[in-house]
Amino acid sequence: MNEIANTPSPPYYAVIFTSQRTKGDEGYGNTAVRMLELAAQQHGYLGVESAREDVGITVSYWADLESIKAWKQEMEHLAAQKQGQDIWYAAYKVRIAKVERDYDWPAQT
Amino acid sequence: MNEIANTPSPPYYAVIFTSQRTKGDEGYGNTAVRMLELAAQQHGYLGVESAREDVGITVSYWADLESIKAWKQEMEHLAAQKQGQDIWYAAYKVRIAKVERDYDWPAQT
Numbered sequence: 385m386n387e388i389a390n391t392p393s394p395p396y397y398a399v400i401f402t403s404q405r406t407k408g409d410e411g412y413g414n415t416a417v418r419m420l421e422l423a424a425q426q427h428g429y430l431g432v433e434s435a436r437e438d439v440g441i442t443v444s445y446w447a448d449l450e451s452i453k454a455w456k457q458e459m460e461h462l463a464a465q466k467q468g469q470d471i472w473y474a475a476y477k478v479r480i481a482k483v484e485r486d487y488d489w490p491a492q493t
Numbered sequence: 494m495n496e497i498a499n500t501p502s503p504p505y506y507a508v509i510f511t512s513q514r515t516k517g518d519e520g521y522g523n524t525a526v527r528m529l530e531l532a533a534q535q536h537g538y539l540g541v542e543s544a545r546e547d548v549g550i551t552v553s554y555w556a557d558l559e560s561i562k563a564w565k566q567e568m569e570h571l572a573a574q575k576q577g578q579d580i581w582y583a584a585y586k587v588r589i590a591k592v593e594r595d596y597d598w599p600a601q602t
Contacts, residue, residue, distance in 0.1 A: 386547035388511045388586045398509060398590050400552055402497045402542050433511050435544040438495035441552060443509055469598060477497045477597045481507050481590035488586045489578060 389431030389445055394483045396430055397446045402439055403476035412472045415464050426455045445483070452480060498540030498554055503592045505539055506555045511548055512585035521581045524573050535564050554592070561589060 405412070423429055423444060428451025434442040446452045455461060468476070514521070532538055532553060537560025543551040555561045564570060577585070 388513065388548060388584060391588075394588075398507070398588065400507060400509070400592075402552075404497065433548055433550055435546040435548055435550045437544040437546075439497060439542055439544055441542055441544045441550045443511075443550060443552070473598070475497060475597070475599065477595060479500075479503075479507065479592045479595040481592040483509075483588045483590040486586060486588040488584070489582070490584065 387433075388488075389433050389443075391430050391445045391483075391486070394486055396483050397449060397452060398481045398483050399444045399446065399452055400479040400481060401442045401444070401476060402479075403442075404439055404474045405436075406472060406474050410471050411467070415467065415472075419461060419464055422458065422460060423455060426458065427451055428454075449480070496542075497597075498542050498552075500539050500554045500592075500595070503595055505592050506558060506561060507590045507592050508553045508555065508561055509588040509590060510551045510553070510585060511588075512551075513548055513583045514545075515581060515583050519580050520576070524576065524581075528570060528573055531567065531569060532564060535567065536560055537563075558589070 420432060420434075423432060428447035430445035430447060432442065432444045434440070444455075446455070456465075529541060529543075532541060537556035539554035539556060541551065541553045543549070553564075555564070565574075
């Protein structure tokens with residue numbers, strides 16, 4: 385998760401998850417790592433990028449909307465979403481976006 | 494830049510800028526702040542979110558593709574892009590995406 389995601393040529397989808405944490409870890413760190421592992425096993429997963437300062441931004445990349453919907457409904461992920469609302473997040477916003485164009489620097493050959 | 498962006502109802506556009514920095518500041522911090530100020534003055538600008546750990550992720554939101562193109566060509570921004578390639582960035586990737594759907598928690602009324 386600590387690199388620029390090596391996604392295929394567009395079109396593909398991005399889920400932009402922007403969040404503000406509550407104070408304290410309360411199990412957040414372990415679950416965050418587990419969710420990144422679990423997401424990477426899902427059908428249609430293309431990659432993820434994540435960073436946190438005042439807000440956290442996690443962008444996950446997916447082949448299509450069906451894959452995004454299936455991941456949102458995955459059982460262990462649903463439990464984590466519930467804990468997120470109960471404990472870890474003060475607020476978050478999710479945006480589902482279709483990547484139409486991308487480019488790299490240095491240019492990828 | 495330190496909050497979840499209060500964007501309007503979709504559709505709108507997101508520019509996902511993911512980067513890896515070189516070492517040292519070398520004037521990066523001041524220019525980054527200036528670029529956020531300047532972006533906010535552009536036509537079609539809707540908001541920005543930014544965080545950096547191992548990678549930096551800055552997502553800016555725009556009303557349409559024309560506004561994104563105009564911002565990319567803005568003179569002071571062009572100079573900053575040049576310095577970015579010469580000095581500040583080891584690598585970056587830019588993705589232009591159409592936000593089709595979004596939701597908030599707690600739900601916005």
